[in-house]
Amino acid sequence: MAKTVTKVISYAELKALVGKSPSLVLIDVRGNGEYANGHIPGSVNIPLDTVETALSMSPEEFKAKYGVTKPQMDAPELVFHCQLGRRGEMATKKAHEMGYINARNYPGAYKEWSEKEGK
Template identity: 60%
Template sequence: MGGAAVKDVSYEELKALMEKSKNLLLVDVRSEAEVAKGQIPGSINIPLDTVEDAMKMNPDAFKAKYGIPKPPQDSSELVFYCQMGKRGAAATKKACDLGYVNARNYAGAYSEWSKKEAK
C-alpha cells in the first residue's frame, strides 16, 4: 500500500459539512441493493467497483452519468462511505491515488448514521 493513511471524517464532522457546504459530494459505494434500503440524504451511489472509472471520467461524462458536477481534484468536500467502513476506505484510497488528495472516508459508515439518525 504505502502513501498517506486514509483520512476519516466523523459523524459530527459529516453533519457539519452537510449543513454548511453546498459543494459536498457524498459518495455511497455500496451496492444498489444496499442503497435501496436507505442512504444518507444527498449522497450519490457509485459502487466501489466503479469508483476508479468514475473518478477518471471527464467532467462532462461524469455530470451526464451522475447528474452532478465532478469534484475538482483538490476538493476537501469529497467523502466516501459504505455500510461498515471498509469499502469506503478502499474507495477513498483509490480516489487519493488518482489525485484526490483531500478525499475522506466516513468511517462510521451507514451503520452508524442510521443508528444516530433513528433517535
C-alpha cells in the same frame, strides 16, 4: 514505502456538512440495492468497483451519469462511505492514488449514520 493513512471524517463533522455545504461531494460506494434501502441525504451512489472508472470520466460524462458535478482533484469536501467502513476506506485510498488529495472516508459509515439519525 510509508503506509498511506486514510483521512477520515467523523459523524459530527459530516452531519455539519450534509445539506449545508454546497461543496460536499458524498459518495456512497455500496451496491445499488444497499443504497436503495436507505442512504445519507445528498449522497451519490457509485459502487466501489466503479469508483475508479467514475473518477476517470470527463466532467460532462460524470454529470450525465450521476447527476452531480464531478469533484475537482483538490475538492475540499470529498467523502466516501459504505455500510461498515471497509469499502469506503478502499475507495478513499483509490481516490488518493488518483490525485484527490483531500478525499476522506467516513468510517462510521451508513450503519452509524442510520443509528444516530434513527432511520
